[in-house]
Amino acid sequence: MRNYILAIDQGTTGTTARIVDHDGTIRGRGYARITQYYPEPGWVEHDPSEIWAQTLQAVSQAKHDAGIGDADIAAIGITNQRETTILVDKITGEPVGRAIVWQCRRTAGRCEQLKAKGVADIIQAKTGLIIDAYFSATKVQWLLENLPGIRERAERGEILFCNVDGWLLWKFTNGRVHATDFSNASRTMLFNINTLDWDDELLRLFDIPRSMLPDVCPSINIFGHTDDGIPIAGIAGDQQAALFGQACYRPGMTKVTYGTGAFVLMNVGKKPVAAKHGLLTTVACSLDGKAAYALEGSVFIAGAAIQWLQDLGLIKEAGESEQLAMTIKDTGGVYLVPAFVGLGAPHWDMYARGTLVGLTRGSGRAQVVRAAVESIAYQVTDVLEAMVADSSLRLAEIRVDGGAATNNFLAQFQADIAGVEVSRPKMLETTVLGAAYLAGLGIGFWKSAQEIEALWEVGRRFTPRMEATECQALRSGWARALERAKGWLIVEEQR
Numbered sequence: 001m002r003n004y005i006l007a008i009d010q011g012t013t014g015t016t017a018r019i020v021d022h023d024g025t026i027r028g029r030g031y032a033r034i035t036q037y038y039p040e041p042g043w044v045e046h047d048p049s050e051i052w053a054q055t056l057q058a059v060s061q062a063k064h065d066a067g068i069g070d071a072d073i074a075a076i077g078i079t080n081q082r083e084t085t086i087l088v089d090k091i092t093g094e095p096v097g098r099a100i101v102w103q104c105r106r107t108a109g110r111c112e113q114l115k116a117k118g119v120a121d122i123i124q125a126k127t128g129l130i131i132d133a134y135f136s137a138t139k140v141q142w143l144l145e146n147l148p149g150i151r152e153r154a155e156r157g158e159i160l161f162c163n164v165d166g167w168l169l170w171k172f173t174n175g176r177v178h179a180t181d182f183s184n185a186s187r188t189m190l191f192n193i194n195t196l197d198w199d200d201e202l203l204r205l206f207d208i209p210r211s212m213l214p215d216v217c218p219s220i221n222i223f224g225h226t227d228d229g230i231p232i233a234g235i236a237g238d239q240q241a242a243l244f245g246q247a248c249y250r251p252g253m254t255k256v257t258y259g260t261g262a263f264v265l266m267n268v269g270k271k272p273v274a275a276k277h278g279l280l281t282t283v284a285c286s287l288d289g290k291a292a293y294a295l296e297g298s299v300f301i302a303g304a305a306i307q308w309l310q311d312l313g314l315i316k317e318a319g320e321s322e323q324l325a326m327t328i329k330d331t332g333g334v335y336l337v338p339a340f341v342g343l344g345a346p347h348w349d350m351y352a353r354g355t356l357v358g359l360t361r362g363s364g365r366a367q368v369v370r371a372a373v374e375s376i377a378y379q380v381t382d383v384l385e386a387m388v389a390d391s392s393l394r395l396a397e398i399r400v401d402g403g404a405a406t407n408n409f410l411a412q413f414q415a416d417i418a419g420v421e422v423s424r425p426k427m428l429e430t431t432v433l434g435a436a437y438l439a440g441l442g443i444g445f446w447k448s449a450q451e452i453e454a455l456w457e458v459g460r461r462f463t464p465r466m467e468a469t470e471c472q473a474l475r476s477g478w479a480r481a482l483e484r485a486k487g488w489l490i491v492e493e494q495r
Contacts, residue, residue, distance in 0.1 A: 002074035004066065005445060006230075007436035008055060009238065010080045010164050012036075012101065015055045017062035018429065019073075020436040022445065024455035026429065028066025030058040037098060042105040048086050048095035051164065052171045070228050076172065077234035077439030079241035079431055080164040082187040085139035087150065088160040088167070093175040095167070096159060097147060100139040107138035114138075119205065126192045126199050128272060128281030130348070136163060137189035141206045154209050161212040163188070165235050169223055172232055177224035179215040182291060183240040186283035191216070193272055193283055196291055219244075219285040220442045234438025236285050238431050239263045242401060243294060244285040245434030246425065247456040249449050252393040256380055256414075257431070258404035261344070262302035264383045265294045268391050277386035278346030285438060287449050295390055297345035297383030301338040303404045305372045308338065314365050318403070325370040325409045333358040335481035336371040338379075339488075346386040347486070355485035358477070376404065377414040378478045384418055397421045401430040408462075416466035417474065426459040 004027065009016040013036070019028035032054035037045040063069060083102035088095055100106070111131050114120070120131050129135055140161050144151045153159050162170060166180045185191040185198075190208065192199040198213050217223060219236045226232070236244060239257065243265045246255040251269035256262060265284070272281050272293045279295045286292035301308075309315045315324065339352035356368065388395055398420055404410055405424055415422040427433060437455075440446045 002072055004068060004072050005075055005077060005436040005440050006059065006062070006073045007077045007432045007439065008059065008079070008168065009241075009432040009435060010051060010055060010078070010168060011238065012081045012103070015051070015058040016432055017055070017058035018432045018436065019062050019066040019068060020433065024427070024433065026427075028062040028064070028068065030061025030063075030065060032057040032061070040106070042108075044101040044104040045098040046084065046101055048099050048167055051099070051167065055168060070230065073230050074445050075231050075233040075439040075443045076226070077435035077437075078165050078168055078232065079236050079238050079435040080168070080184070082163065082184060082237040082239070083134055083136050084164050085136045085143070086162050086164065086167045087140075087143055087147075088162060088170060090158050090160050093170070096150060097143070099164070100143065102134055104139070105133050107133040107142050110138045110141065123189060123202070124275075126194070126202060127189050128186065128193050128275065129189050130280065131189075135187060135189040137202070137206045137208070140208050140212070144208065154212050157211040159212060160214070161208075162214055165237070166214050169232055169235065172226050173224035174227055179217055179223050181217055181219040181221070181235040182283040183219055183237045183285060184235065185216045187237060193281065193291070193293070218289045220287070220289065220438050222442060231443055232439070233442030234435055234440070236434060236438055239265055239296065240282070240284050240294070241434030241438070242431040243267065243434070244437060245430035245432075246399040246401065247453045248399060249287060249453070252391070252395065253397070253399070254384070254387070254395060255399045255401065255430070258302050258376065258400060258402035258410070260302065260304045262299035262376060262380050264297045264299070264380060264387070266387045266391060266393070268293050268295055268393065273391050275390055277389050278348050279383070279386050279390060280345070285434070287441070295387050297386060299376075299379040299383065300341050300344040302376045302379070303402070304340070305336070305338040305375055306404065308340070309369055309372055314369055321369050321373050322407045322409045324366045325373050328366045328370060331358070331367045331371045331374065332360065332362060333477065334363050334367045334371045335477055336368065336375045337481050337485035338372065338375050339485045343486070345383050347382070347482070349486045351487050351489040352485045353488040355481060355488070357481050357484055373407065373410050374413055374417075376410060377417050378475070380414060381418040381475070384420070395420050397423055399423050399425065401425065401428045411460075411462045415462040415464045417471060419464050419471065421464070422462040424459050424462070426457045
């Protein structure tokens with residue numbers, strides 16, 4: 001009997017594999033790290049062959065941990081680091097050079113040229129995205145222009161483009177399937193989220209042959225089969241998979257993933273919502289084979305602020321931040337703006353830098369640590385406020401996951417400062433569970449959204465309890481601190 005789903009989460013630093021049963025319980029775990037390459041300042045690369053090898057290793061560990069074999073697996077679900085760009089030789093089936101990782105900034109100059117050309121509004125209207133090196137389009141263009149002979153081969157139909165999901169699908173099907181899903185396609189800056197197809201005007205703008213591009217399918221879909229006959233039945237980008245894993249299936253439902261950064265996604269329904277307050281519009285996973293949409297906001301530094309505290313020796317381990325924060329009633333007016341790499345949504349200020357303000361002689365380690373934890377909630381609240389403004393939807397609850405979601409002080413302060421209930425599920429591995437649920441629905445392992453929703457169990461709820469006047473005063477102080485962090489490098493240059 002094939003009683004299990006194999007769910008794979010291929011991330012930036014490694015691959016996670018999980019064996020999931022019909023009750024949504026994880027029965028086996030595997031993980032394998034991958035190498036980061038930094039050939040030049042600001043460049044980040046991965047080896048696609050290593051990604052595949054380490055994925056197989058993680059899968060093998062998970063099966064061994066669960067005590068099962070391939071004959072027990074009903075389907076495979078894949079979720080992945082988005083935007084990372086891979087070229088594949090269609091003739092040999094092997095990768096062409098290294099992958100350009102989503103973090104890589106080598107195409108920032110090209111993005112500035114596009115902005116100067118005046119095409120930002122066209123690109124945002126078609127793709128829901130802002131022009132940035134983050135996305136795949138300029139990465140593909142760079143590879144075509146800088147790898148000898150590759151453009152000519154691409155124009156002959158011999159070179160294929162895929163993101164990491166497509167690469168794993170290609171390998172699992174032994175080169176039989178070149179495809180992706182709506183959610184990953186929507187992160188390329190080449191996909192029209194209104195027509196749900198690759199956009200010819202954008203392909204001309206980036207000078208990318210259409211023959212390179214994968215077929216695009218709904219996230220719940222039989223994409224192909226392994227040589228052993230196991231269907232790959234669900235694919236989604238990592239943040240969309242987390243939204244699905246949190247059972248956020250109705251408009252207004254919102255999830256926050258507290259990782260190194262914080263990713264906030266709100267389900268906005270069957271029609272894309274124009275982002276006017278510094279957010280992105282992206283395609284979410286749909287239950288009916290059609291498109292669903294989400295607003296997305298990315299905070300660059302969340303859990304990384306806690307790591308920074310450790311680097312400074314202010315705390316020895318992440319859990320200590322919760323304990324210290326609870327030893328004092330407030331920060332005494334201290335604010336940390338952790339803009340160490342600039343500010344993401346909704347501010348988008350690449351010139352901002354980390355700022356610690358409001359210090360007095362009475363400020364100590366506890367105040368600084370608490371300010372760092374609070375900064376995560378302030379940044380997420382700024383994104384949530386922008387989402388409500390753009391969508392006109394009521395925010396009744398946010399569902400949280402990720403490593404820092406275990407911090408009870410953070411969860412309570414998030415509820416207080418955002419004025420909304422925070423729900424933390426019993427199972428925090430929502431990204432990989434999202435991939436499992438997509439695949440299971442694809443083969444009828446689970447029959448409906450209601451069946452998946454019944455598997456989602458709250459572990460703890462945090463209800464707002466702060467007085468409105470106190471909340472307003474704290475947010476006013478945060479806004480003042482933000483203004484001091486913004487444009488810091490420009491200010492320094494003017495001096």
